[in-house]
Structures are given as structure tokens and as C-alpha cells.
Amino acid sequence: MRGGTGQIPRLRLTLSTSSFSYACTESFLTGTEPVHSSKAGGGSRNPAPPRASSCLPASPAAFPARRAVSFPGRAVASRPSRPAVSGDVAALRSGLAGPASPPPSPAFRSPRRPRPPAGGEPLPVVSSLSLQCAARIPEAGALLDLLEKCPVHQQKGSFPVVVFEGLDATGKTTVTQSVKDTLNGFLLRSPPACISQWRAIFDDEPAPIKRAFYAAGNYILASEIAKASTQAPVIVDRYWHSTAAYTIATEINGKVQDLPPAHDEVYQWPGDLLKPDLVLLLTVDPEERIRRLQHRGLEKTKEEAELEANTLFRQRVEESYRRMMNPSCQEIDASPSKEEVLNTVLQLIKKHCAL
Numbered sequence: 083m084r085g086g087t088g089q090i091p092r093l094r095l096t097l098s099t100s101s102f103s104y105a106c107t108e109s110f111l112t113g114t115e116p117v118h119s120s121k122a123g124g125g126s127r128n129p130a131p132p133r134a135s136s137c138l139p140a141s142p143a144a145f146p147a148r149r150a151v152s153f154p155g156r157a158v159a160s161r162p163s164r165p166a167v168s169g170d171v172a173a174l175r176s177g178l179a180g181p182a183s184p185p186p187s188p189a190f191r192s193p194r195r196p197r198p199p200a201g202g203e204p205l206p207v208v209s210s211l212s213l214q215c216a217a218r219i220p221e222a223g224a225l226l227d228l229l230e231k232c233p234v235h236q237q238k239g240s241f242p243v244v245v246f247e248g249l250d251a252t253g254k255t256t257v258t259q260s261v262k263d264t265l266n267g268f269l270l271r272s273p274p275a276c277i278s279q280w281r282a283i284f285d286d287e288p289a290p291i292k293r294a295f296y297a298a299g300n301y302i303l304a305s306e307i308a309k310a311s312t313q314a315p316v317i318v319d320r321y322w323h324s325t326a327a328y329t330i331a332t333e334i335n336g337k338v339q340d341l342p343p344a345h346d347e348v349y350q351w352p353g354d355l356l357k358p359d360l361v362l363l364l365t366v367d368p369e370e371r372i373r374r375l376q377h378r379g380l381e382k383t384k385e386e387a388e389l390e391a392n393t394l395f396r397q398r399v400e401e402s403y404r405r406m407m408n409p410s411c412q413e414i415d416a417s418p419s420k421e422e423v424l425n426t427v428l429q430l431i432k433k434h435c436a437l
């Protein structure tokens with residue numbers, strides 16, 4: 083069924099009254115089995131691991147050949163030309179290409195539907211949306227399959243969960259690996275390893291679809307965090323704050339002053355996403371960051387190219403990080419040596435987490 087007719091995907095980014103989520107994921111069904119957590123190796127960027135069996139859909143037949151289908155949604159999905167600033171903010175709040183009015187309470191539209199009654203069929207709208215998504219992007223179907231397996235209410239274990247955020251080349255990969263080694267913990271990243279092989283595919287899609295991928299990745303990652311945090315401290319390289327900050331900075335053009343004001347609901351953590359204990363935001367001055375980027379010499383993602391070319395974009399991402407709430411980010415100057423940064427980080431973790 084997944085390879086059905088070329089209907090228009092209904093992937094929508096929705097920013098509603100308490101946070102934002104992705105209407106594509108309205109089609110995500112709920113399930114009961116947690117996704118297995120993986121002990122990440124760290125160090126390598128954008129890993130494309132062999133398909134982990136625990137994360138795979140049931141059969142390769144689930145992946146019909148990709149078809150080039152023209153996509154009217156593109157017009158909606160591409161970055162909007164800049165209307166009045168207040169219009170941008172209103173669009174962010176009420177939903178890009180989303181419903182004209184905010185959804186009824188509960189205000190936050192979870193990427194997932196409530197669990198269907200035991201043994202019950204998925205809601206018709208759910209299955210039809212899911213098929214629409216999957217018809218054009220087979221990997222979307224596989225993503226839905228994975229999300230189905232994640233429990234709806236994800237409980238953190240007793241060990242601390244510490245997230246590292248920051249612009250590219252601020253030192254996240256370096257410090258997360260060292261903290262993981264020091265604390266003998268788990269190192270996980272967003273998007274999680276089990277879906278990272280599809281990242282290039284979704285990165286080439288219009289913005290709302292791409293973001294739906296990252297948003298879904300956070301929920302899949304949350305199940306891995308939930309499981310791992312019952313066994314050891316969990317270190318996370320990017321999580322919801324990245325998805326939110328890059329989305330806001332992309333959808334709002336212009337200067338930092340044009341961002342939704344501090345305390346706006348767009349900076350809120352989603353109500354149904356497992357929260358970390360501590361979020362550390364690594365910052366370095368722009369010159370040092372460029373030096374590190376050049377030294378690293380890896381192929382650039384679109385966001386990285388944008389960050390390099392566009393000072394305002396970089397400022398908007400960083401400022402959006404600073405405005406994130408509940409949990410907010412604790413900023414760390416990551417310009418000193420690797421050893422000094424590690425020391426600062428470890429002290430903060432000791433201070434804020436029960437270790």
C-alpha cells in the first residue's frame with residue numbers, strides 16, 4: 083500500500099500555541115515496543131551506519147522505487163519571501179501552511195496521535211496521511227514504522243541526560259566524546275544513528291519535510307535516551323533545541339531583532355518530548371569557528387554553508403538557542419583549549435546533575 087498513488091504529501095510544519103511540531107507526523111501511529119538504544123561510537127560526523135536491524139522496517143519491499151513526482155507543496159515549503167516581520171512571526175506561531183486557526187486544546191500538536199484503543203485500527207486520517215507521505219518518499223514510511231515502535235510516554239531513567247548544542251564546529255563532537263569517556267556513559271546524537279542513513283534524502287526535500295525528519299528523529303532519539311539513562315549517564319550531541327533553533331532562524335529572515343521575542347511560545351520545549359537534565363550551549367567567536375571549520379575540512383551541509391555565508395543566519399540560530407526555555411541552555415565559552423572546555427563542562431555536570 084505504501085507505494086500508492088502520487089498524492090500530495092501533507093507534511094506541514096505547525097507552530098502552535100505552546101510549541102511546534104510537524105503535521106506529517108500526525109500520521110505517526112503509536113506503538114508499544116521501544117527502539118533499542120545504541121551505544122554510539124562518536125567521533126564520526128554524519129555517520130551512515132549499516133542499517134541497524136532494530137531500526138529497520140519489516141521488509142525491503144517497504145521501499146518501492148523512488149519516483150520523481152512534482153510537488154505542489156514545494157511552493158509552500160520553500161523559504162517564504164520576506165513579508166512584514168510581524169507577518170513572519172504570526173506565520174511561525176500559527177503554523178506554516180498549517181491550519182488557519184490554532185488547533186483546539188491541548189494546544190500543542192504532538193507529532194503523534196494518541197494511542198489507538200487496544201487492538202483498534204489506526205484512525206482513517208492517520209493511515210491516509212501516512213500513505214500520502216510514504217507514497218512519494220518511501221523512507222518516510224520507514225520512519226513512521228520506527229516511530230510507531232516508540233512508547234508515547236518516555237520516562238527518563240535515574241542517570242543524568244546532558245545535551246550539547248551549538249553551531250557547527252563549536253566543539254560538540256570533541257567534547258561529547260570526552261565527556262562520554264570520562265563518565266563512562268552513552269553517547270547519542272540527533273538524528274539518531276538508526277535513521278541517519280536517510281538524512282541526505284530528507285535534507286534534499288523542501289524545508290517542512292526535512293524538518294519533519296529531524297523532529298521525528300528527536301522522538302526516536304528520546305526512546306534511546308529513555309532506555310540508556312536507566313543504565314548510565316547519557317550524553318547527547320544535538321536534540322530538540324537544534325531542530326527549533328535552525329527552523330526559527332531559517333523561517334525568519336533578517337536580523338536577530340526580527341526573531342519572535344524572548345519568551346515566545348516557539349522557544350518552548352514540546353510537552354511530550356523527554357526532557358534532558360542539562361543543556362549546554364557551546365559558543366565560540368566567529369573567527370575561531372571558521373578556523374575550526376577549515377581545520378576540520380569535512381564536506382559541508384546546506385546549513386553549514388549557510389552559516390558560513392550568512393552572518394545574520396548564524397546570529398539568529400545562536401540567539402534562538404539562547405531563548406529556548408524549559409529547559410533553557412547554559413552557555414559555555416568553548417574557545418579555550420579542549421582540556422579546559424572539558425573541565426568546565428564536567429564541573430557544570432557535577433553541579434547540576436546527581437553524579
Ligand SMILES: Nc1ncnc2c1ncn2[C@@H]1O[C@H](COP(=O)(O)OP(=O)(O)O)[C@@H](O)[C@H]1O
Binds near residue numbers: 252257419
Ligand atoms: N577547544 C578546542 N580548541 C581547539 N580546537 C577545537 C576545540 N574543540 C574542537 N576543536 C576542533 O574544532 C573542529 C570542530 O570540532 P567538532 O568537535 O567537530 O565540532 P562540532 O561537533 O560542534 O561540529 C575539530 O577539528 C576539532 O578538533
Ligand SMILES: Cc1cn([C@H]2C[C@H](O)[C@@H](COP(=O)(O)OP(=O)(O)O)O2)c(=O)[nH]c1=O
Binds near residue numbers: 127251297325383
Ligand atoms: C539535529 C539537527 C541538525 N540540523 C543541522 C544543523 C547543522 O548545521 C547540520 C549538521 O549537523 P551535525 O551533523 O550535527 O553537524 P556538526 O557535527 O558539525 O554540528 O544539521 C538541523 O537543521 N536540525 C536538526 O534537528
